[in-house]
Amino acid sequence: MAQETMTVHLKVWRQAGPEESGSFQNYTAENVNPHMSFLEMLDVVNEDLIHKGEEPIEFDSDCREGICGTCGFVINGQAHGEERGTTVCQLHMRSFSDGDTIVIEPWRAKAFPVIKDLVVDRRAFDRIIAAGGYVSVGTGPKPDANSIKVGKDVSDQAFDSAACIGCGACVAACPNASASLFTGAKITQLAMLPQGHPERTRRVREMVHQMQEEGFGNCSNIGECEAVCPKEISLSNIAKMKREYLRAMFSDS
Amino acid sequence: MTKLDARMPEGPLQEKWGHRLEEMKLVAPNNKKKHNIIVVGTGLAGGSAAATLGELGYNVKAFCIQDSPRRAHSIAAQGGINAAKNYPNDGDSIWRLFYDTIKGGDFRSREGNVYRLAEVSNNIIDQAVAQGVPFAREYGGELANRSFGGAQVSRTFYARGQTGQQLLLGAYQALMRQVDRGKVKMYPRQEMLDLVKIDGVARGIITRNLITGQIERHSADAVVLCTGGYGRTYFLSTNAFNSNATAAWRCHKRGAYFANPCYVQIHPTCIPQSGDYQSKLTLMSESLRNDGRVWVPKNKEDIGKPPHQIPDADRDYYLERKYPAFGNLVPRDVASRNAKYVCDEGRGVGATGRAVYLDFRDAIKEQGRDAIEDKYGNLFHMYHKITDEDPYEVPMRIYPAVHYTMGGLWVDYELMSTIPGLFVAGEANFSDHGANRLGASALMQGLADGYFVVPFTVGNFIAEYDVKPVGTDHKAFDAAEKDVRDQIKKMLDVGKQGSRTVIDIYKDLGKIMYDEVGMSRTGDGLKRAQDVISGLREEFWKDVKIPGRADDYNKMLELAGRLADFLELAELMATDALEREESCGGHFREEYQTDEGEALRNDEEFCYVAAWEYSEDGKPTKHKEELEFENVELATRSYK
Numbered sequence: 001m002a003q004e005t006m007t008v009h010l011k012v013w014r015q016a017g018p019e020e021s022g023s024f025q026n027y028t029a030e031n032v033n034p035h036m037s038f039l040e041m042l043d044v045v046n047e048d049l050i051h052k053g054e055e056p057i058e059f060d061s062d063c064r065e066g067i068c069g070t071c072g073f074v075i076n077g078q079a080h081g082e083e084r085g086t087t088v089c090q091l092h093m094r095s096f097s098d099g100d101t102i103v104i105e106p107w108r109a110k111a112f113p114v115i116k117d118l119v120v121d122r123r124a125f126d127r128i129i130a131a132g133g134y135v136s137v138g139t140g141p142k143p144d145a146n147s148i149k150v151g152k153d154v155s156d157q158a159f160d161s162a163a164c165i166g167c168g169a170c171v172a173a174c175p176n177a178s179a180s181l182f183t184g185a186k187i188t189q190l191a192m193l194p195q196g197h198p199e200r201t202r203r204v205r206e207m208v209h210q211m212q213e214e215g216f217g218n219c220s221n222i223g224e225c226e227a228v229c230p231k232e233i234s235l236s237n238i239a240k241m242k243r244e245y246l247r248a249m250f251s252d253s
Numbered sequence: 254m255t256k257l258d259a260r261m262p263e264g265p266l267q268e269k270w271g272h273r274l275e276e277m278k279l280v281a282p283n284n285k286k287k288h289n290i291i292v293v294g295t296g297l298a299g300g301s302a303a304a305t306l307g308e309l310g311y312n313v314k315a316f317c318i319q320d321s322p323r324r325a326h327s328i329a330a331q332g333g334i335n336a337a338k339n340y341p342n343d344g345d346s347i348w349r350l351f352y353d354t355i356k357g358g359d360f361r362s363r364e365g366n367v368y369r370l371a372e373v374s375n376n377i378i379d380q381a382v383a384q385g386v387p388f389a390r391e392y393g394g395e396l397a398n399r400s401f402g403g404a405q406v407s408r409t410f411y412a413r414g415q416t417g418q419q420l421l422l423g424a425y426q427a428l429m430r431q432v433d434r435g436k437v438k439m440y441p442r443q444e445m446l447d448l449v450k451i452d453g454v455a456r457g458i459i460t461r462n463l464i465t466g467q468i469e470r471h472s473a474d475a476v477v478l479c480t481g482g483y484g485r486t487y488f489l490s491t492n493a494f495n496s497n498a499t500a501a502w503r504c505h506k507r508g509a510y511f512a513n514p515c516y517v518q519i520h521p522t523c524i525p526q527s528g529d530y531q532s533k534l535t536l537m538s539e540s541l542r543n544d545g546r547v548w549v550p551k552n553k554e555d556i557g558k559p560p561h562q563i564p565d566a567d568r569d570y571y572l573e574r575k576y577p578a579f580g581n582l583v584p585r586d587v588a589s590r591n592a593k594y595v596c597d598e599g600r601g602v603g604a605t606g607r608a609v610y611l612d613f614r615d616a617i618k619e620q621g622r623d624a625i626e627d628k629y630g631n632l633f634h635m636y637h638k639i640t641d642e643d644p645y646e647v648p649m650r651i652y653p654a655v656h657y658t659m660g661g662l663w664v665d666y667e668l669m670s671t672i673p674g675l676f677v678a679g680e681a682n683f684s685d686h687g688a689n690r691l692g693a694s695a696l697m698q699g700l701a702d703g704y705f706v707v708p709f710t711v712g713n714f715i716a717e718y719d720v721k722p723v724g725t726d727h728k729a730f731d732a733a734e735k736d737v738r739d740q741i742k743k744m745l746d747v748g749k750q751g752s753r754t755v756i757d758i759y760k761d762l763g764k765i766m767y768d769e770v771g772m773s774r775t776g777d778g779l780k781r782a783q784d785v786i787s788g789l790r791e792e793f794w795k796d797v798k799i800p801g802r803a804d805d806y807n808k809m810l811e812l813a814g815r816l817a818d819f820l821e822l823a824e825l826m827a828t829d830a831l832e833r834e835e836s837c838g839g840h841f842r843e844e845y846q847t848d849e850g851e852a853l854r855n856d857e858e859f860c861y862v863a864a865w866e867y868s869e870d871g872k873p874t875k876h877k878e879e880l881e882f883e884n885v886e887l888a889t890r891s892y893k
C-alpha cells in the first residue's frame with residue numbers, strides 16, 4: 001500500500017517555566033504519515049529537535065487512547081482540535097491536509113497555570129473532587145451489591161456523566177474559564193444514584209464553593225464546553241448542577 | 254540460600270485468610286495516627302490502599318507520576334472485573350473462580366493467595382457499588398455480567414468498555430475524601446527513584462519532583478509499592494506511556510527479590526502496528542471475543558481480498574476449529590500463539606500480514622446493531638478512530654501485543670517483599686496469576702490487595718515489629734539521595750555528548766524483546782537476547798543523547814532513567830526464561846511442546862516460583878519457592 005505523506009507547519013507555544021514569558025515558535029513536520037496520531041507527529045518532531053541539540057516540545061500524555069485525560073492542548077483555537085468527541089491523542093493527522101499551518105498552545109485559564117510549553121497544572125480539579133465528589137463510605141462490609149437496585153436508564157445516564165476524563169478542555173474552551181461542566185458532571189452522576197442521595201446537599205455546596213475558590217469563572221450558558229468535550233458530556237449536567245444548588249440553598253443548613 | 258517463607262497460614266484453604274485476620278496484631282486507634290505510611294502509586298491497588306489506610310487513621314503519603322491520581326494506568330482497563338457472585342445462577346462459586354484462576358495460570362501460582370483473591374472478590378463489587386460506581390445493569394435494576402476468556406461462567410462485571418476508569422474513579426474519590434480529611438497527603442508528579450533501608454527495614458523513599466527536578470526525602474514506618482507492571486520493557490505495549498518498572502527495580506537492587514520475570518502476557522486482541530513512529534499499541538478488549546469471531550482465510554491467495562468477498566467455506570475460524578469447548582474464549586496465551594502461527598503460515602491479513610480478523614457480522618445479524626453498540630460502542634468508536642475503518646461494516650483486524658506482566662516483586666502471603674516493611678500490591682507483585690492471567694482478574698487483584706489485604710497486613714507488621722519513627726536526616730537517606738543524584742548526573746553527562754536518542758535505544762530494546770522474549774522463545778534466541786540487551790545497556794551508558802537539565806520539567810530525562818532500569822530488568826527476564834526449561838502459560842519455549850503444539854509443563858522440575866536476588870556483578874542468584882498443591886490436582890490445561 002503506497003503511503004502518501006504530508007508536510008505541516010507548526011506554530012507552537014514555547015514557555016520555559018511558569019514565571020517565564022512564552023512565545024510561538026515555528027517548526028515544519030515533514031513526511032507525516034496520515035495514520036499518525038497528533039501526538040505521534042509531535043514525537044517525531046521532538047526526535048528531530050533532540051538530534052539537532054534543541055529542547056523538545058514538552059506536552060503531557062499517558063494512555064494515548066483517550067481515557068486518562070492527561071493530554072490536551074489547543075489546536076487552531078479549539079481545545080483538542082476541531083474533530084468532535086476526540087482527545088488530542090486520538091486525533092489523527094488524516095484530519096489535516098498537506099501544507100496546513102497548525103497553531104498549538106496550552107490550555108489558558110487562571111486556575112490552570114502553565115508549567116512548561118504545553119503542560120499545565122490542573123490540580124484545582126482534584127481539589128474540587130476532594131471537596132465533596134464522592135460517596136462517604138469507608139472500606140468494609142457492605143450490603144450485597146444487588147440489594148441496591150438501579151434502573152438501567154438511570155444507571156446509563158449516571159454513566160454518561162461519570163464518563164468525564166477530567167482533561168480540562170471544558171475550562172480551556174470557556175470564555176469565562178468556568179469548570180461547571182466538570183463539576184456538574186460529578187454532581188449529576190452522584191445525585192442520580194441512590195448511593196449519592198444522603199450527601200446531595202452538602203456535596204453541591206462544597207464543590208461549587210471550591211470551584212469558585214480556585215478562580216474558575218461563572219457559567220453563562222455559552223456551550224463551548226460541551227462542543228469541545230472529548231466525551232461529549234452534555235450541558236444538561238450544568239443545568240442539573242444549578243438545580244441541585246438551588247435545592248441545597250433552600251434546604252436547611 | 255535463604256529459604257523463602259511465604260508465611261502461609263496453616264489449615265484448610267477456606268479458613269486460611271479468616272484465621273490470619275484473627276491472629277493479626279492490631280494497632281490501637283489512637284496509635285495509628287502516630288504512624289506514617291508511604292504508598293507509591295495510586296492506580297487501583299495504590300488508590301484503594303491509600304484511601305483505606307487513611308480511613309483507618311494512619312498518616313498516609315501517596316505518590317504518583319501523573320498530574321493526578323485519577324490518571325493512573327488502571328484508568329485504561331476496558332473489559333471488566335471478575336467476582337464469584339453467581340448472579341446469573343450459572344454454577345459459579347468461590348471455589349470455581351479459584352480453580353479457574355489457578356488453571357488459567359497454568360498451575361504456577363500459590364493456592365492460598367488465589368483462594369483469598371476469590372474469597373474477597375465479592376466484597377469488591379459490594380464496595381464499588383456502595384461508592385456509586387455505575388456498573389452495567391439489567392432492566393430490572395440488577396447488575397449485569399458478561400463472559401471472559403478461560404471461564405465457562407458469566408462472572409465479569411463491567412461499566413461499558415470503561416470498567417477500569419469507573420473503578421479507579423471510585424478509588425480516587427475515596428482517596429480524595431481522605432485528602433480532604435487531612436489523612437492522606439497527595440504528591441502527584443513525583444517519581445520514586447530509590448528505597449531507603451535502615452537496619453534492613455524499608456524506612457523511606459527518595460523522589461524526584463517532575464516539575465522542578467528537586468530531589469526529596471520521605472520517611473515512613475512502612476512503604477507500600479503499587480507501581481504497576483513492566484510491560485513497557487517491550488517499548489510497544491498496551492500500557493500507558495509512563496508505565497515503568499523503576500520503583501520496583503530499584504527496590505530489587507536494594508534487596509527485594511524479583512519473581513518470575515519471564516511471565517509476560519501477550520494479549521491477543523490489539524490493533525496491529527501501522528508504522529514505526531508508534532510508541533504504544535491499543536487494546537481491543539477481550540470482551541469482544543464474546544461476540545466477535547476470529548478467522549483468517551483458509552488459502553493464502555485470499556489474504557488480499559476484501560473480507561466480505563471471502564465466503565464462509567474459505568474462512569478458517571481456527572480457534573473454534575481447534576478448541577471447540579471454549580472456541581473464541583480460550584485464554585489469552587492460547588489465542589495469541591495461534592494468531593502468531595496462522596500469520597507465520599502466511600495467512601495473516603492487512604498491510605503487514607501480521608493481523609487476523611475479529612468479525613462481528615454474525616453477532617450483528619443475530620442481535621442487531623443496537624445490542625452490539627450498547628455493549629461495545631466505545632470500543633468500536635475507538636477502533637474506527639484509530640484505523641479509519643468501521644467495524645460495524647468490516648471485520649476488525651487484530652494482532653497480539655504485550656499487555657500485562659504476571660511476574661513482579663516476590664511477596665509472601667501478607668504481600669510483604671523480602672525487605673521487611675516493603676509491601677507490594679497490584680500488578681507490581683507476582684502473587685496471584687501464575688504464568689498467565691485470566692481476563693478481568695487484574696482489576697480484581699489490585700482492589701483485593703488494596704482494599705482488603707494490605708491495610709491489615711501493614712498494621713500487623715507495624716504492631717509486630719514495633720516500628721519507631723525515623724527522620725530523613727538519617728545517614729541512609731544521605732546515601733540513597735547521593736546515589737540518585739549521581740545517576741541523574743551521569744546520565745546527563747553522557748547525554749550531552751551522545752548520539753542516540755532515548756527512543757532510538759528503547760525501540761531496539763523493544764524489538765529484541767518481541768523477537769526473542771515474546772510469544773515463542775528458544776534457548777538460542779534467549780541467549781542472543783542476553784547479548785543484545787547487554788550491548789544496548791553499554792550503548793546507553795556511552796552514547797545516549799538526552800536534552801535539557803536536571804532541575805526542570807524534562808520528559809526525556811524521566812524516560813532515560815526508566816530505560817536504564819528496563820535495560821537491566823530485560824536481561825533478567827531473558828535469564829529467567831532461559832532457565833525455565835518448560836512451557837507454561839505465557840512462557841512458551843519451542844523446545845517444550847506437546848505433539849499438538851500446546852505448552853508442555855514440567856512439574857517434576859519447575860513447579861516453583863523463581864525469585865531472583867540482585868547482584869552487583871550481574872550474576873543474580875535464583876531462589877526457589879516450591880509450589881505445593883494440596884487442593885487441586887496438577888492437570889494439563891485443556892480448552893478443547
Ligand SMILES: Cc1cc2nc3c(=O)[nH]c(=O)nc-3n(C[C@H](O)[C@H](O)[C@H](O)COP(=O)(O)OP(=O)(O)OC[C@H]3O[C@@H](n4cnc5c(N)ncnc54)[C@H](O)[C@@H]3O)c2cc1C
Pocket residue numbers: 293294295296297298299316317318319322325326327328329330331332333334416417443444445446479480481482491492493496497499500536538656657678679680681692693694695696697699
Ligand atoms: C488497555 C488495558 C486494558 C485492561 N483491561 C483490563 C480489564 O478489563 N480487566 C482487568 O482486570 N485488567 C485489565 N487490565 C490490566 C489492569 O488494568 C492493570 O493490571 C491494573 O490496572 C494495574 O493496576 P495497579 O494499581 O497495579 O497499577 P497502575 O494502575 O499501573 O498504577 C501504577 C501507579 O504507580 C505510579 N508509579 C509508577 N512508578 C512510579 C514511581 N517510580 N514513582 C511514583 N509513582 C509511580 C503511577 O503513577 C500509577 O499511579 C488492562 C490493562 C490495559 C493496559
Ligand code: FES
Pocket residue numbers: 060061062063064065066067068069070071072087088089090
Ligand atoms: S493521553 Fe490519555 S487521554 Fe490522551
